[in-house]
Amino acid sequence: MKLYTYWRSSAAWRVRIALNLKNLSYEHAPVHLVRGEQRSDAFRGINPNAVVPALELDDSRVLTQSLAIIEYLEERHPLPALLPADPPRRAEVRGAALLIACDIHPLNNLRVTEYLKGRLGHSQEEAVAWMQHWMRAGLEAYQRSIDSAGRFSFGDAPGLADLCLVPQLYNARRWGLDLAGLERLAAIDAAAAALPAFQAAAAAAQPDTEPV
């Protein structure tokens, strides 16, 4: 399998964690988002939506959207499970993952801040305040949506929601979000950081990682 990825993309990062947890090897195909490589004709031929991640299967089919890719990996390689077995519990885990994937992350994407700063003429400070606003509201809701105890968001093993949380917390710290009151999330992040699958998926550990 070949993963089209970018070191700092939260969505690609989620898939990297899933691949690592399931011990699946893959080829890195970096797409430099800041240089705009995702908008090239070549990459649009792979993903018409011009975003990463995209996962090219060994039969050349291409899957897009991080959560669709992870559900595919879960169906094809069920263990270790990223979703519990009980349907309402699965819905809770998926709901928490989607809270990040739909209600936080898309608002803070590079293309969105580019629109705010470019077409709408906002300053970097205004763009950062925008990002912090959605991250804070979303992460507070996330913390109220998960189990009140446990090493991870739902139970003692990492699951789909944690795969979304960890890259989102990297972004939160990157953009200076005050994490006061979100100590449960910071504790989950620390538990994840102790696991090799999360370490190898981190922004700082990619073949295309750049000096910060």
Next chain:
Amino acid sequence: MKLYTYWRSSAAWRVRIALNLKNLSYEHAPVHLVRGEQRSDAFRGINPNAVVPALELDDSRVLTQSLAIIEYLEERHPLPALLPADPPRRAEVRGAALLIACDIHPLNNLRVTEYLKGRLGHSQEEAVAWMQHWMRAGLEAYQRSIDSAGRFSFGDAPGLADLCLVPQLYNARRWGLDLAGLERLAAIDAAAAALPAFQAAAAAAQPDTEPV
């Protein structure tokens, strides 16, 4: 089951279609988004994220996030299926649904346009141009992501992706998006509009529908 819903909410609308297609009865619990009822303490006790939909099960558990709710309905009531059986094909359908649910809809939500017009001082025209920008780019990518023929996005029966497409096209028309070049999507929308499950789920047919 009780569905917390708002007549014009695209996300609630997706769940209404799924419930109808699977012939499941439910109680309507309207939450008036424009009046801000979703931000009341009472509703935050149901969904801490202060958005609709939320589905209260008969055992009082509450599920949130439209796609998590629909996956739950699919697991509990498999027929008619909203996802195909083959894993890569399931990923394609989920990927198209997520393209709308993550990359179009969250950017055009009421709370986002409220921020643009309130805190950032933009005009209604600028907010509409913003919405049109993300809808146009996303719908073009959606059209390139689905099957090139068939009554619906993937095959001749409605599926998860169509449940996301139909409310998004209502929004596109509401905000004056030029749909030139998106004729395949308009044809899918017309096929859906002929089905009672879609008719009963439409914004115009809800108990809380208001005159336009």
